[in-house]
Amino acid sequence: MALKDAVGRLVKGESFDSLAADARAAAVEELLAADTPSCLQGSFLALLARDGETADTVDLFSKILLNKALACPFDGVCGDLVGTGGDGKNTLNVSTPASFLAAAAGVPVAKHGNRSASSNSGSADVAEYLGGCLMLSQDQVRTVLSKTGYVFVFAPAFHPSLKPMGPVRKNIGFKTVFNLLGPLLNPTLPQRMVVGCGAKDKADVVVGALARNPNLTCLVVHSEDGLDKISPVVNTHAWWIAPGTEPRYQLLRPSDFGLEDGRDHLKGSYYAGGGEPYDNAAWILNVLDGTCSGVDAEFVHVNAAALVHVSGQAASFKEGMDVVRAAIASGKARAQVDDYVRASTHAGKANSSDILARIVKRRRVDLVKARQAVPEAALTEAAAAAKSAQPPISIADTLSAAGHPHSAVGICAELKRASPSEGDISAEADILELAAAYAAAQVQVISVLTEPVWFKGALDDLAAVRKRVSDSPSRPAVLRKDFVFSKYQILEARASGADSLLLIVAIEDAMRAEGESLASLIAFAREWGMEPLVEVVAEEEVDIALAAGARVIGVNNRDLKTFKVDLGRTGQLIQYAAGKHSKEAMERLLWVGLSGVSKAEHVQSMKASGADAVLVGTSLMRAADPKAMIREWQAL
Numbered sequence: 001m002a003l004k005d006a007v008g009r010l011v012k013g014e015s016f017d018s019l020a021a022d023a024r025a026a027a028v029e030e031l032l033a034a035d036t037p038s039c040l041q042g043s044f045l046a047l048l049a050r051d052g053e054t055a056d057t058v059d060l061f062s063k064i065l066l067n068k069a070l071a072c073p074f075d076g077v078c079g080d081l082v083g084t085g086g087d088g089k090n091t092l093n094v095s096t097p098a099s100f101l102a103a104a105a106g107v108p109v110a111k112h113g114n115r116s117a118s119s120n121s122g123s124a125d126v127a128e129y130l131g132g133c134l135m136l137s138q139d140q141v142r143t144v145l146s147k148t149g150y151v152f153v154f155a156p157a158f159h160p161s162l163k164p165m166g167p168v169r170k171n172i173g174f175k176t177v178f179n180l181l182g183p184l185l186n187p188t189l190p191q192r193m194v195v196g197c198g199a200k201d202k203a204d205v206v207v208g209a210l211a212r213n214p215n216l217t218c219l220v221v222h223s224e225d226g227l228d229k230i231s232p233v234v235n236t237h238a239w240w241i242a243p244g245t246e247p248r249y250q251l252l253r254p255s256d257f258g259l260e261d262g263r264d265h266l267k268g269s270y271y272a273g274g275g276e277p278y279d280n281a282a283w284i285l286n287v288l289d290g291t292c293s294g295v296d297a298e299f300v301h302v303n304a305a306a307l308v309h310v311s312g313q314a315a316s317f318k319e320g321m322d323v324v325r326a327a328i329a330s331g332k333a334r335a336q337v338d339d340y341v342r343a344s345t346h347a348g349k350a351n352s353s354d355i356l357a358r359i360v361k362r363r364r365v366d367l368v369k370a371r372q373a374v375p376e377a378a379l380t381e382a383a384a385a386a387k388s389a390q391p392p393i394s395i396a397d398t399l400s401a402a403g404h405p406h407s408a409v410g411i412c413a414e415l416k417r418a419s420p421s422e423g424d425i426s427a428e429a430d431i432l433e434l435a436a437a438y439a440a441a442q443v444q445v446i447s448v449l450t451e452p453v454w455f456k457g458a459l460d461d462l463a464a465v466r467k468r469v470s471d472s473p474s475r476p477a478v479l480r481k482d483f484v485f486s487k488y489q490i491l492e493a494r495a496s497g498a499d500s501l502l503l504i505v506a507i508e509d510a511m512r513a514e515g516e517s518l519a520s521l522i523a524f525a526r527e528w529g530m531e532p533l534v535e536v537v538a539e540e541e542v543d544i545a546l547a548a549g550a551r552v553i554g555v556n557n558r559d560l561k562t563f564k565v566d567l568g569r570t571g572q573l574i575q576y577a578a579g580k581h582s583k584e585a586m587e588r589l590l591w592v593g594l595s596g597v598s599k600a601e602h603v604q605s606m607k608a609s610g611a612d613a614v615l616v617g618t619s620l621m622r623a624a625d626p627k628a629m630i631r632e633w634q635a636l
Contacts, residue, residue, distance in 0.1 A: 017057060032164065041168045055207075055208025061181055065161060065181065068159070069159050072138035080194075082183045082196070084197050084202070092299070093122075098303040104149075105323045106313045107308055108150070110145055121280045132341055136347060148336070194303060196229050197228055208247075211247050214243055215243060221306070233266040235253050235254075257321050263295075281362075305318075341362070345454065359453075359454060363482070387529060392494070396551055410444040412445035413476075413617075416456075416621060417456040425617075435469055436468055439472040441631060442476075442634075448478060463497055483507060484504070487516065500533055503550075543580070557570060570611055574611070577589070590612045592612065593615065
């Protein structure tokens with residue numbers, strides 16, 4: 001009844017702030033209840049918006065919502081860089097790279113955010129395409145922040161009380177008090193903040209609400225070109241908030257950051273964005289690795305510098321600019337992203353089942369950057385030159401019985417420094433020495449991980465390994481193991497000297513997003529002389545692989561949702577295929593057991609189940625004498 005009473009009094013012209021404190025609190029509590037009629041919720045929000053939200057109202061809402069949140073206060077000082085949104089500019093996602101940059105400059109940052117409600121690229125969308133695990137618990141948030149100095153705090157995971165309001169807010173179609181609350185609801189309770197206000201006429205409300213926090217040092221900003229950010233080209237209105245003092249206004253000029261004043265002609269030219277999240281994520285990486293320069297990079301720099309200054313890591317905004325630029329030049333800014341991604345993956349693997357999807361999203365971002373660096377026409381020329389100079393050999397030949405006459409089963413020896421399931425395996429391993437040892441042991445295939453974040457690989461590893469084993473007697477085939485969904489990646493593999501590459505049936509959606517299919521990529525790989533290894537994990541995927549024309553099929557024994565290994569899966573899927581497909585079709589196939597093979601009995605089990613070969617990575621990378629281990633398995 002408290003909410004209905006409040007609506008009645010607002011209809012009569014009374015202000016919400018004039019109600020008794022307990023009546024106001026009871027009305028907000030009822031507003032947030034899951035069983036409150038949506039018509040009553042909408043009426044209250046409409047009347048509140050009509051009269052104009054006040055600092056007292058925003059403060060009340062924020063306190064109640066934080067009390068209902070899954071709190072995870074950080075044991076130490078941390079910061080956040082966040083805006084209310086609503087400036088209508090459809091800008092590039094600036095707060096995310098600025099937050100990474102500030103973290104790399106020494107400010108622990110707990111970035112609070114959500115998916116976009118009105119565009120394709122909210123801060124959570126971008127974080128996910130960069131590879132971050134969004135579904136972290138309270139303890140996991142603190143762990144990742146402590147370990148790396150940066151964490152993304154996914155708002156819906158910590159504010160379940162806001163879920164009932166979602167449909168109402170969407171249906172009423174106008175801005176409400178909730179559009180001002182985001183910066184006040186970070187459950188880590190940051191003490192240093194830069195807060196953007198999308199509407200200048202709401203700045204006093206946001207400032208007034210934030211100023212009630214006795215532990216907060218904060219800068220609230222709104223640029224003269226209407227952004228909820230600091231502008232690098234025009235002046236920005238700013239309000240300082242500090243414990244024990246009244247809010248203080250300051251007009252920030254570009255020259256305060258060491259930039260040129262009077263560049264009004266650049267308004268609108270430096271923040272255009274709102275594209276797909278993978279494009280925005282690629283832009284973020286370009287800013288952080290220094291590839292992107294100019295005014296749009298300055299847009300990130302000034303906002304990061306402000307948080308650095310507010311946090312006491314720099315004595316002025318200009319010094320803050322020096323600090324963040326040094327973080328870019330040193331490589332710390334770029335490394336900050338991948339450190340966070342790896343730490344959040346490790347922390348959240350028990351409660352997150354989307355690791356494969358996140359890796360593929362990040363590889364889409366990496367593909368955007370690769371295409372920017374090397375046009376496809378130039379890559380095609382490089383691939384053609386490599387094919388002529390280094391003709392590929394077929395893994396179908398090397399893995400067949402004729403390819404390993406002295407061994408009952410073919411051996412695919414893998415080179416990988418790390419993995420999502422294990423973390424670092426052998427991060428400092430000498431990849432080339434291991435490749436030479438594998439070749440000396442006469443393995444049939446050397447698999448080289450080229451994914452850089454979770455597996456710490458690189459295309460340069462592939463090229464170097466191919467060169468190292470070129471003169472080996474009975475040269476092993478070199479396979480690119482990665483998350484391949486485009487013809488461009490196949491060209492990369494061939495240009496780097498690969499004889500084969502992995503194609504994963506489970507990521508066929510990513511192939512379709514590139515206008516491809518499993519069948520088209522198999523055919524394209526063969527045009528370049530490479531017989532691919534096609535990975536499956538389930539019966540339906542076996543059917544898809546066979547329909548696409550796969551000849552060499554690898555069964556992944558690891559469940560990428562749970563990371564659990566089932567060594568019986570290889571035999572189960574081989575039996576399934578034999579029972580459904582013709583004898584002639586089966587005779588054309590070669591089967592490889594993938595993941596979880598670490599002992600001689602595992603190799604024997606794979607062979608007994610019908611596998612022609614096994615792929616072994618972690619155990620070989622950790623072995624004191626990998627050559628001896630391989631020899632033991634070959635003698636079985």
